Amino acid sequence: MNQINIVVAGASGKMGSEALRMIEKEEYLNLVGCVDLKHTGKKVSEIEGLPNLDALFYHDINQCLEAVDADVLIDLTSPKVGYQHTKAALLNGVRPVVGTTGFTAEQLEELTKLAKEKQVGGIIAPNFAMGAVLMMQFSRMAAKFFPDVEIIEKHHDQKVDAPSGTAIKTAELIQETRQAKQQGHPDEEELIKGARGADFDGMKIHSVRLPGLVAHQEVTFAGPGENLTIKHDSFHRESFMSGIRFAVEQVVDLSELIYGLEHLMLD
Incomplete structure (x- = not known):
């Protein structure tokens, strides 16, 4: 080369x-x-x-x-x-x-x-970890069959943006194949504002910021009687x-x- x-x-x-x-x-x-x-x-x-x-x-x-x-x-x-x-x-x-x-x-x-x-x-690229890229693509595939989904992303406490670019990109990819719906009970009420996370096209995104973390994300899908979680962890940069x-x-x-x-x- x-x-x-x-x-x-x-x-x-x-x-x-x-x-x-x-x-x-x-x-x-x-x-x-x-x-x-x-x-x-x-x-x-x-x-x-x-x-x-x-x-x-x-x-x-x-x-x-x-x-x-x-x-x-x-x-x-x-x-x-x-x-x-x-x-x-x-x-x-x-x-x-x-x-x-x-x-x-x-x-x-x-x-x-x-x-x-x-x-x-x-x-x-929102994420250069190849495993994270695959996690996003697998989530896009799964969303066609499991429209009920929530995203939890976890990063170190010095990260200034929330949700992470990876979480936003994941939600955008899911949106391409997911049948749009508003999740949760129609009369759902947050007793503390933000408790249910950010709303993106009816799905929820949760951001965790703690010292010692690097970059972690799990996308959890649910259907009648089953649950599918697609997870990726970066333990080192x-x-x-x-x-x-x-x-x-x-x-x-x-x-x-x-x-x-x-x-x-x-x-």
Whole structure:
């Protein structure tokens, strides 16, 4: 495989640092720069706990993309910053691989149009764990036969968005095959507001935030006399790296923006 030059945004964070370790292990992946609010002007190798790589840290995405020859941007930041980074990458002809969740429908539409205009491929994925992608697809299949369903997602207590992007994407996929219905008793009353969770097309989504968790989701379906639970657990952030590596390999051949890793895994 030809060498792929990569910029990582959010490189000093927990997911970003894991991505740096993944890049270090692969001979065909070459880190050319990092974008982060910390460590501007320093080499990755100068930061304690990060791999022995010579790429520099930059404070600003545009400054970084002007200074280095990048093929792919891996963005693992926040929704607001991730949107700005993705847009900057597309404008500079760099292919974004984005693991940041929380983009609005309007932002996704704008980025999709920009990618098409620039003929630059990109991937935005709510979850890069391949097992989680399969969990979402299996849930989509099951919903055709089990319209009564609830989603429980659990993440660490530093996650700022709720529900998670994975839970929202799961609900959207379920909606494609599920016969719409309002679940629960018609006279159901919440004695404490929010007790029944968020409502999405009549199904409920529950978010749990606790220290020590990484990323966990279970989708529970029920029918007369039976129950089906589809569950996925990420116990370490390393679980997302195989999907990110796969996306980097695939994105260099794309000329459009794709939302969801399943479009590449299951085609």
